[in-house]
Amino acid sequence: MRLKFWGVRGSIPAPGPETNRYGGNTSCVSIATASGGLVIIDMGTGLMHLGNSLLGGPFGKGQGKAAILLSHTHWDHIQGLGFFAPVFIPGNQFTLWGPGGSDGVLESILEGQMDPNFSPLQTLKNFSANFEVRAVKCGATFETDGLQIVAREHAHGGTTALAFRITEEERGAEGRKKVFVYASDVGYPETGPDAEAIAHYADADVLLHDTTYKPEDQATRRNRGFSSYEEAVAAGIAARAKRLVTFHYDQDYSDDDVDAIIARCRELAAPSGMEIVPAAEGEEIDI
Amino acid sequence: MKVRFWGVRGSIPVPGRTTNRYGGNTSCVEVRPRNGSPIVIDAGTGIRRLGKSLMEERFRDGKGEVSILISHTHWDHVQGLPFFSPMYRAGNEINIFARQRDMHLEAVFSAQHDAPYFPVPLSAMQATTSFHEIVEGAEFQIGDAWVSSARLNHPWIAIAYRIDVDRASVIYCADTAPFSDMLFGREFVVAPPSGTLSPSMREELHAMRAGVVALAKDADLLIYDTQFTPEEYKIRPHWGHSRPDDAIEIARDAKVKQLCLFHHAPMRSDDDNDKILAHYQNVVHQANDRFTITSAYEGLEIALGDG
Numbered sequence: 001m002r003l004k005f006w007g008v009r010g011s012i013p014a015p016g017p018e019t020n021r022y023g024g025n026t027s028c029v030s031i032a033t034a035s036g037g038l039v040i041i042d043m044g045t046g047l048m049h050l051g052n053s054l055l056g057g058p059f060g061k062g063q064g065k066a067a068i069l070l071s072h073t074h075w076d077h078i079q080g081l082g083f084f085a086p087v088f089i090p091g092n093q094f095t096l097w098g099p100g101g102s103d104g105v106l107e108s109i110l111e112g113q114m115d116p117n118f119s120p121l122q123t124l125k126n127f128s129a130n131f132e133v134r135a136v137k138c139g140a141t142f143e144t145d146g147l148q149i150v151a152r153e154h155a156h157g158g159t160t161a162l163a164f165r166i167t168e169e170e171r172g173a174e175g176r177k178k179v180f181v182y183a184s185d186v187g188y189p190e191t192g193p194d195a196e197a198i199a200h201y202a203d204a205d206v207l208l209h210d211t212t213y214k215p216e217d218q219a220t221r222r223n224r225g226f227s228s229y230e231e232a233v234a235a236g237i238a239a240r241a242k243r244l245v246t247f248h249y250d251q252d253y254s255d256d257d258v259d260a261i262i263a264r265c266r267e268l269a270a271p272s273g274m275e276i277v278p279a280a281e282g283e284e285i286d287i
Numbered sequence: 288m289k290v291r292f293w294g295v296r297g298s299i300p301v302p303g304r305t306t307n308r309y310g311g312n313t314s315c316v317e318v319r320p321r322n323g324s325p326i327v328i329d330a331g332t333g334i335r336r337l338g339k340s341l342m343e344e345r346f347r348d349g350k351g352e353v354s355i356l357i358s359h360t361h362w363d364h365v366q367g368l369p370f371f372s373p374m375y376r377a378g379n380e381i382n383i384f385a386r387q388r389d390m391h392l393e394a395v396f397s398a399q400h401d402a403p404y405f406p407v408p409l410s411a412m413q414a415t416t417s418f419h420e421i422v423e424g425a426e427f428q429i430g431d432a433w434v435s436s437a438r439l440n441h442p443w444i445a446i447a448y449r450i451d452v453d454r455a456s457v458i459y460c461a462d463t464a465p466f467s468d469m470l471f472g473r474e475f476v477v478a479p480p481s482g483t484l485s486p487s488m489r490e491e492l493h494a495m496r497a498g499v500v501a502l503a504k505d506a507d508l509l510i511y512d513t514q515f516t517p518e519e520y521k522i523r524p525h526w527g528h529s530r531p532d533d534a535i536e537i538a539r540d541a542k543v544k545q546l547c548l549f550h551h552a553p554m555r556s557d558d559d560n561d562k563i564l565a566h567y568q569n570v571v572h573q574a575n576d577r578f579t580i581t582s583a584y585e586g587l588e589i590a591l592g593d594g
Contacts, residue, residue: 012332012370013300015311024302024311045299048553073403075366082362083299083553109403117360117388117395120442120527122475157406224406251335251370281303 001147001168001180001287002032003206003245007046008279010185010212010226010248011076018254023281025049026076027184027248029208034170037145038066041164041182046281047080054086062091062129067144069151070098071184072161073109082114082121092129097142099153099162100135107133136162146170152200154186157225161185165200168287178287179204181241184248186210187225193235201239205287208245208279209235214261217250229261230268237272244269247279288432288453289590290508291317294333295583297462297514297528297550298363305556310585312336313363314550316459316510320452321593323430324352328448328459333585334367342372349378349414354429357385358461359445360395368396369405379414382429384421386446392418421446423498437498439463441527442471449502455592458503458543461512461550465533466496468524476525496537503541507591510583511537512550516563519552531567531580538578545589546571548582 007025014024026044033039040050051059058064064086071077086092100106107124110133114121124131136142138153150165163183172178181204188197201207212218212226227235229246236244246265249258258278265276277285294300294312301311313331320326325341327334334355345351351373358364373379388395393409396418400409409416421427423438423446432452439445440463447460464471469480470488484492503509514528531548538546548567551560564582571580581587 009302012335012367013302013311015300015302015306015332017307019302020304020307024300045301048299052554074406075369075399075404078404079299079362079366112398112404115398116443116473117390118362118365118399120361120475126475126477159402159406 001034001166001178003180003285003287004030004032005046005279005281005283006030006050007044007080008247008249008281009044009251011251013045014251021255021280022249022258022278025281026079028080029182031166031180033145033147034168035146039145039147040066040068042071042077042184043068043080043084044076045080045083048083051084051086059086059089059092062089064092066094068094068096069149069164069182070096071163071182072099072156072159074185078110078113081110082119087127087129087131090128094129095132095134095144097134097136097149097151099160101137103133103135106135150200152197154183154197155225156185156187157223159225163200165204180287181207183207183209185225186227187222188227188231190222192231193238198235198239201235201241204239204241206243206245206277206285207236207239207241208247210248211246211261211265212248212250229265233265233268233274236274237269241274243275243277245277245279245285288321288450288455288457288592289319289588290457291319291588292333292583292585293317293337294331294367295549295551295585296331296363296553297512298553300332301553308557308584309551309560309582312585313366314461315367318432318450318457320430320432323432324354326429326432326450327353327355329358329364329461330355330368330371331363331365332367332370335370338370338372342376346373346376346379349376352380352382354382354384356434356448356459357383358439358448358459359441359443360385360388361443361462365396365399369400369407374412374414374416377413381414381416382419383416384419386444387420387422392420435502437502438495439499440466440469440471440492440495442476443473444471447499447502449506453591453593456506457508457510457591458506459510460499460503460537461510462527463499463512463529464524464527465529466492471527479522479524500537500540503537503543506541506543508545508547508589509534509538509541509543510547510549513548514550514552531563535567535571535576539576543578546578546580547589548580
């Protein structure tokens with residue numbers, strides 16, 4: 001698996017010189033799989049730039065195929081969809097897996113974004129590509145592009161989001177299956193993650209975890225359902241993750257603020273040996 | 288009055304190094320009369336920073352009043368509202384004006400704040416928010432300011448606003464297509480139109496253009512949707528946006544004093560915006576036009592009339 005970050009920001013895009021280094025686009029991560037597939041996680045504004053980068057390949061000719069994993073349907077995780085150029089090219093095929101008990105309800109939620117009051121697209125049916133929506137229940141396991149994926153629902157403020165544990169079937173050089181966990185928009189109780197959450201992250205080669213807040217900012221906003229970087233590091237250490245990717249930075253944090261968060265994460269993680277890797281737009285990670 | 292730009296971008300916010308100078312936030316313009324409350328036009332992501340700046344004034348104490356004029360409810364013109372800090376402070380008064388829709392405006396705007404899209408419902412925001420439904424042609428007063436309006440040529444209909452106050456006038460004209468090739472209404476248009484317009488459509492477009500020229504008559508500042516270059520417009524006449532050439536023709540016919548290019552395309556870099564501005568400044572110079580051209584960027588402030 002090779003990860004690439006297209007959007008790493010939480011809540012709302014944050015343009016400006018002070019976010020140039022880590023990036024101001026909302027959540028979007030791509031996985032190039034060993035089998036040659038493309039899996040996209042979340043559809044924030046970063047998705048537009050991923051889409052534009054794909055047009056030079058099969059997606060530009062209507063011969064592209066990708067899976068999309070959606071953690072939840074808050075704006076900052078879906079607002080790039082209407083600007084994802086490959087969906088307007090006939091022949092491309094997308095299968096989206098997202099939270100819910102019914103394919104139709106999930107599709108209608110995505111369709112709500114295209115409502116004519118808000119978007120000239122009016123409906124998902126105006127996509128030219130084939131766009132299939134599949135609802136995933138908590139604990140569901142499914143496979144795509146040589147990846148085995150387990151979706152676990154966690155609390156996120158007044159709602160829930162899915163964390164994806166992704167295992168690549170092909171064994172790495174050392175004969176072991178590689179594991180990537182995507183856990184964004186995670187709101188733990190004050191007692192921290194429960195055993196089930198830690199089991200979901202256990203022994204990940206890379207754990208991407210919500211690090212929206214500094215602890216002092218989280219203290220006044222715990223009801224919003226985001227993690228502090230301290231909680232993320234503690235969860236990573238408890239789960240024996242090899243690398244922790246920081247992600248979903250608050251829209252008001254400058255690059256310098258994020259630098260300070262990363263430095264603090266490294267101090268906290270040092271005794272455990274867990275490596276801290278900051279998510280930044282355009283950066284890639286090999287697993 | 289002072290006119291200040293907080294978001295100048297069309298379609299979608301575009302953070303990154305290539306947009307640092309003009310800015311990557313979607314549409315939001317503040318009009319500040321010398322006396323009285325601020326008037327905001329459109330609530331794209333630029334309104335987030337405007338909200339923070341207002342919270343340094345009486346809005347922090349819940350004693351602020353602001354009017355927000357919405358050109359239309361496409362995302363890039365409303366998506367900043369859930370992040371507008373004054374709405375989270377009890378006592379503040381927010382008056383939102385927008386064109387009548389099939390549903391009550393409160394229902395339209397609530398949809399953006401509700402689950403499963405956003406965690407804080409509109410009804411839970413502490414400020415007192417009122418919705419005022421208008422139709423194109425409406426005229427009304429906000430404090431000392433006089434607001435008038437006209438219909439634009441855009442999918443699902445947008446309206447232009449004129450604000451007269453402090454012996455000066457500003458027109459906000461976004462989003463609109465030219466009034467020549469297509470008449471936008473409620474249909475989804477998948478491709479550029481083929482064939483010619485019917486006489487009735489031509490007549491309607493002619494009247495719509497005349498309405499915009501009349502609205503902009505002798506204005507001090509005309510802010511205009513110029514998302515496309517002429518080359519881009521040829522491919523996308525069905526997207527509902529104009530070229531600087533269209534804005535210049537309106538500026539000439541209305542005899543405005545200053546034209547401001549606005550609603551820049553998301554992938555337009557700062558350097559490209561510089562080149563477009565330089566090109567059209569030259570066009571206006573060569574034609575001996577009496578107005579000046581600027582291009583909107585975040586933080587640009589233009590003082591008009593009695594300041």
